Amino acid sequence: MLIIGERINSSRKSIAGAISAGDEAFIQKEAKLQAEAGASYIDVNAAAFVGEEIERLKWVIGAVQEVTDLPLCIDSPDPGAIRAVLPMVNKPPMINSxxxxxxxxxxxxxxxxxxxxxxxxxxxxxxxxxxxxxxxxxxxxxxxxxxxxxxxxxxxxxxxxxxxxxxxxxxxxxxxxxxxxxxxxxxxxxxxxxxxxxxxxxxxxxxxxxxxxxxxxxxxxxxxxxxxxxDKLLYGALKAAVMITGRDDFCMDFIHAFRAGLIE
Amino acid sequence: MSEIIEQIKSIVVAGKHKEIEKIVKAGLDANIDPGAIINDGLIAAMDIVGKKFGSGEIYVPEMLVAAATMKKGLEIIKPLLTGDASQPKGTILMGTVKGDLHDIGKNLVIMMLEGAGFKVVDLGVDLSVDKVVEKVREIKPDLLGLSALLTTTMPEMQKVIVMIREQGLRDSVKIMVGGAPVDSRFAEKIGADGYGKDAADAVQLAKKLIGIN
Missing domain, CATH: 3.20.20.20 (Dihydropteroate synthase-like)
Structure with missing residues (x-):
């Protein structure tokens, strides 16, 4: 199961606020929390900043890559913005969409x-x-x-x-x-x-x-x-559903997620 | 007499679509003026529904079922209307701008505008500037409503407004805008007359812009 962590999205007020304010620590905390919770990719979106999306997105990518090795999911409605930020991405990313x-x-x-x-x-x-x-x-x-x-x-x-x-x-x-x-x-x-x-x-x-x-x-x-x-209830539903459909050998993933306190 | 109208109102508010036909017919049998059934019953009910939705007291499906109930009632009465009562409160042109295929929000707004007694012409989605301007010229609406759900298509709203101004039509039509990325600041910036934050808000705005109540 590949999980794209969606929290760093400029349509959320707290994220847009942090991007506007250049609050690197806030964005980095969002990235770390998702990485620790089990994300496979960290989605990054700055599309709410019409006209300055590229420079904002570059800033977000820089901030996130400082604190996690996870690959990024580059999320933009503008192909030009996607092209502009790709050279600075450390790992083969996902493109959304x-x-x-x-x-x-x-x-x-x-x-x-x-x-x-x-x-x-x-x-x-x-x-x-x-x-x-x-x-x-x-x-x-x-x-x-x-x-x-x-x-x-x-x-x-x-x-x-x-x-x-x-x-x-x-x-x-x-x-x-x-x-x-x-x-x-x-x-x-x-x-x-x-x-x-x-x-x-x-x-x-x-x-x-x-x-x-x-x-x-x-x-x-x-x-x-x-x-x-x-969201531990959401993540728990995911882990349980994966297990129920026979995609979790010996139920190990489910048990580990439970022991790590990641699911409820 | 007014008791039946109160009942019609509460049945629409509660969205009891299976009961509306019977009570509206009872109203007509009791010789209540069809115009009163519409204005004091059906439309007044949708006004309450709009306010309840706006305040978060009811949810989208409850608004939908109320509107469906209202429409069912309206269809029984419409053929009986004559004169003033059959006149809509105003004509509104609605559509989603070029490059944007989203219509769920727009359709909710249309439903609530119709519920408030307006005649609404739905132009659909992905509308070119020329198409909108052509329709404004042809239909001569009191109000034009533009919708966009994407940050990339929001600028299309401005293009429409600029073209309407260039074509000398701006003074004859009010313009309101809405959609997830839109806000009142953006509306003001592009020269719209107002911004509706949801379907209920759009109805209040339309009333204000057209100048009723």
Whole structure:
């Protein structure tokens, strides 16, 4: 299970504040907390700083790399920003994200090749953001074609089938769950990942909804998540679901996470 | 008589969509003015729903089911309306700007605006500047609502406003903006007339900008 720690995102007020104030210690603490909690990649995002994203993102990357050896997940809506920061990244990163929009693909895929990066592929084209299971699977197939066509190993592609708020569509999560199962079956070797918080938008007890959704996704085959690993209940749901689906030999991972106080 | 209107109101607020048809028909049978059922019953109910949502007392699905209930009631009455009561409170054009396919927030806003008695024309998503301007010219709305969910598409809102000004249409239409990365400072900076932070807020803003209540 590959965990992308999502906390250093400028859409969060505390992070935007720390970036504005140049509070290195705050950002570094966020990075360390996630590394200790079990993150595989640390997501870095400064997209809220329109017009100065590149310089802010470079600052964040510098701060994070001082305190952790974990690879980074470079998260930006702007391919230009991604290209600008990649030279300063220490380890082969993950790039978050591509869609099927031709301009985005053309600009980012060569970077994935050049930096031997992993890449998150959203089930989104120029025309649609996939909502139905069929649309998600169809766009996933096209992502697989584009990525492998560029000479990138399938093992480096993490498909995000997208999830919509249950609050506005009661079957939205079901479409995502079915898509995960079909994508993992139809394209052996590819990975699936997902952000969790969108599913609970507009509902009470959001964390409960998020972790139940994560468990369900893992049970259908999800093998990566964009999440907050410091949330012990969420991380616990993940570890338990991985174990339940037979992906944790002798249940060792679960037991170790429990002993280390990482799960509840 | 007013008792039935109160009942209609509380049924919409509670989102009891299976009960609305019966009570609205009972109101009509009791010769209550259809316009009163709409304004004092259905629309007044959605006003309460909007306020409850704005204060965090109710959740998105509760707002949705209330709006669906309201709509069901409205469909029974609409054919019976004549004159003033059938006139919308104003026409609002809504859409998501170029490069942005997000429509969930916009659709919630549209639903609440309709619930408040406005006529809403939904232009959809990924709208070019030219398309929006063409529609403003053609439909002549009182108000234009622009939505963007991405930091990368926010600047499109400004482009629309600039073009509307260049085309000499700015004085004939109010403009409101919204979406996750948008705030009131940004709205002011790009020359919009206002910013709605959620669907309920957008309704209050629309009323203010169009000049009702």
């Amino acid at each position: 591509i869609t099927l929009e031709p301009d985005r693909l053309e600009r980012i895929l060569p970077l994935v090749v050049q930096y031997r990066a992993k890449v998150v592929g959203l089930c989104q084209s120029e025309e649609i953001m996939a909502e139905s299971t069929d649309a998600k699977v169809e766009l996933a197939g096209r992502l697989v074609e584009k990525v492998t066509g560029a000479g990138i190993p399938l093992d480096d592609l993490y498909i995000d089938p997208l999830v919509y708020p249950l609050g506005t569509s009661a079957t939205s999560a079901q479409s995502t769950l079915e898509a995960i199962e079909r994508i993992m079956k139809d394209f052996p070797g590819v990975h699936t990942t997902c952000g969790l918080t969108n599913v609970s938008h507009g509902l009470p007890a959001r964390k409960l909804v998020n972790r139940t959704f994560l468990s369900a996704c893992i049970i259908r085959g999800l093998d990566s998540a964009i999440m907050d690993p410091t």
